[in-house]
Amino acid sequence: MTAAQDAFYMARAIQLAKQGRYTTAPNPNVGCVIVKDGQIIGEGWHKKAGQGHAEVEALKQLDNAQGATAYVTLEPCSHHGKTPPCCDALIRAGIRRVIAAMTDPNPLVAGQGLAKLQAAGVDVVCGVLADEAAALNRGFIQRMTTGRPFVRSKLAMSLDGRTAMASGESQWITCAESRTDVHRLRAESSAILTGIGTVLADDPSLTARVDFEVEQPLRVVLDSQLQMPLTAKMATLTGRSIILTCSTDADKQQRLQHAGFEVYVLPASQVRLDLLEVMTFLGNLQINDVLVEAGAILNGSLLEQGLIDETIIYMATCVLGDQGRGLFHLPALHTMANKKTLKLRDVRQVGTDLKFTLTA
Numbered sequence: 001m002t003a004a005q006d007a008f009y010m011a012r013a014i015q016l017a018k019q020g021r022y023t024t025a026p027n028p029n030v031g032c033v034i035v036k037d038g039q040i041i042g043e044g045w046h047k048k049a050g051q052g053h054a055e056v057e058a059l060k061q062l063d064n065a066q067g068a069t070a071y072v073t074l075e076p077c078s079h080h081g082k083t084p085p086c087c088d089a090l091i092r093a094g095i096r097r098v099i100a101a102m103t104d105p106n107p108l109v110a111g112q113g114l115a116k117l118q119a120a121g122v123d124v125v126c127g128v129l130a131d132e133a134a135a136l137n138r139g140f141i142q143r144m145t146t147g148r149p150f151v152r153s154k155l156a157m158s159l160d161g162r163t164a165m166a167s168g169e170s171q172w173i174t175c176a177e178s179r180t181d182v183h184r185l186r187a188e189s190s191a192i193l194t195g196i197g198t199v200l201a202d203d204p205s206l207t208a209r210v211d212f213e214v215e216q217p218l219r220v221v222l223d224s225q226l227q228m229p230l231t232a233k234m235a236t237l238t239g240r241s242i243i244l245t246c247s248t249d250a251d252k253q254q255r256l257q258h259a260g261f262e263v264y265v266l267p268a269s270q271v272r273l274d275l276l277e278v279m280t281f282l283g284n285l286q287i288n289d290v291l292v293e294a295g296a297i298l299n300g301s302l303l304e305q306g307l308i309d310e311t312i313i314y315m316a317t318c319v320l321g322d323q324g325r326g327l328f329h330l331p332a333l334h335t336m337a338n339k340k341t342l343k344l345r346d347v348r349q350v351g352t353d354l355k356f357t358l359t360a
Contacts, residue, residue, distance in 0.1 A: 001035075001069065003128075006099055009033050009040070009071040010129045014101070016045040016054070017073045017136050022214040023048050025190045026286035028074055028104075028140040030054040034095070036068035048215075053077065055086040059093050066094035073133045075104040075126070078113040087116045097123040101133030105144035139190065139288030142309070148279040151193075152310040153292040153299055154185055155327055159317060162324030163296065168201050177351030178314045183209050185312065189291035191218040191282060195298040196227050203233050206241075206293070218287065220244065222298065224272050226252040228261065235260035244281065246273050275305055300329035303340060306360065311342060313356040 001009075016031030024030075024046050032054035034042035042065070044057025052060070055076055059065060076086035076098065090098060103111050103126060114124050134141060139150035156174045157163050164170035172179065186192055186208035198204065199221055206219040219234050219241040226247045234241045243261050246268035247253075253263045266281055267274045282290060292302065302308045313327075333339065342358040349355070 001097075006071070006125070006128050009035055009069075010073070010099060010101055011132075012040070012043075013054075013071045013073050014129060014132055014136065016043055017133075020045050020047050021136070022187045022210075022212065025049070025215055025288055026140075026143075028137040030072065030074045032058040032073075033071040034058050034062065034065060034068050035071065036065070041065070041068065053086050056089055059089055062093070064094075067096045068094075069097040069099065070095045071099045071128075073101045073136065075100045075102065075109055075111070076113045076117065077104065077106075077109050078116045085113075085116075087113050087120075090117065091120045091122065095122060097125070099128050100124070100126045101128055102126065102130045105141045107144070137288075138309075143283050143286070143288050147283045149190065149282050149287045149290045150309050151279065151290045151292060151302070151307055152185070152189070152312060153294075153302065153308045154182060154312045154314075155299065156314045156316065157327060158320040158324065159315065160319050160321070160324070161327060162320035163327055164325040165320060166323040166325065168325070170202075173318065173320075174314045174316045174353050175351035178316075178353045178355065181350050181355065182314075185291055186210075186217060187212075187214040189217045189289045190287040191220050191285075191290045193220045193222070193278075193282075193290050193292045193294065195294045196221060196223040196225075197295050197297065198293070199223075199228065199232060199234075201295075203229075204293070205233055205237060207237060207239075217291070218242065218285070220282065220290075222273050222278065223247075224268070226256065226263075228256055230255060230259040232259075244273060244278055246271075272301075275301060275307055279307060296326050296329040299327065303328055304330060304332070308360065310345075311356075311358045313358070314350065315354045315356065317352055 013031040013033045017029040020029045027049045031045040042058040042061040044054045046054045078085050078087045118124050142150045187210050192206040216239045221243050223243050224246050243263045266277045346357040
């Protein structure tokens with residue numbers, strides 16, 4: 001195979017992997033293409049944790065894979081988890097060559113899968129379309145390498161940079177198409193994070209309302225003093241709603257638990273939750289990607305501490321006036337020398353709005 005052919009088949013494997021992006025968490029998105037005599041003879045992708053991995057799904061389609069080449073977007077696993085090692089399946093099937101886009105950042109694998117294949121006489125190449133493959137699993141990679149999830153903050157603002165009227169009224173700044181796009185962002189996330197202020201103001205559901213199969217994200221509320229109403233809408237929904245607090249009030253905790261919430265006490269920093277501890281806690285829950293939907297105080301604190309990896313801003317063509325609420329509460333920022341500068345990665349029109357994607 002030429003380098004161009006390898007890239008062609010890996011691009012197809014990446015396309016397959018994307019089909020699992022709403023259902024695979026906490027596992028990574030992985031696709032596999034098996035090629036023999038210049039023809040694709042098997043394809044597969046990982047659909048859900050606990051189900052067959054991409055390589056196994058592709059091999060199921062074959063009667064004879066002897067001498068074939070397997071293109072995989074992530075290094076085949078070499079350990080026993082919920083399913084047997086994919087390396088063993090490829091070796092048993094007689095795969096002659098394995099092309100992996102990247103090594104697995106999971107310490108349980110981390111090169112061992114490729115080494116096992118090589119030891120069995122399989123020709124191994126790694127690094128084909130590595131950047132494209134990494135983009136598929138940036139949350140999984142970050143969790144495996146830092147212990148924390150990838151954090152994306154979603155904000156909606158007017159032309160004059162306001163997120164709500166002074167009263168807190170904010171529905172709706174953006175157009176219907178932008179709100180539909182937000183539900184897709186929710187569907188891509190393992191968890192949606194908000195603050196108690198947003199809950200008290202809006203009583204949100206924090207669910208992904210989409211027309212395709214999705215694993216609903218974990219709902220996470222930061223509530224330092226346990227102000228959560230027992231009648232909050234999210235307590236009545238299917239799936240998990242958790243409260244993170246630094247309050248040790250056992251009575252309040254018990255009442256909220258009876259109402260349907262999970263309550264966890266984390267360390268505090270100046271009377272509020274320590275946000276680094278929050279992200280580490282979510283990483284320990286195997287959360288790969290967090291979508292923040294919160295107000296200026298929480299967003300300002302996350303930005304100040306460098307805990308936002310990506311910011312999505314929907315800008316509507318309206319003006320809310322200078323009394324409206326801003327995007328980030330940053331009271332310690334007084335000079336231009338201390339301004340926060342973000343990098344613009346993408347801008348596109350969504351309905352009548354503009355959607356900005358920025359990174360730190």
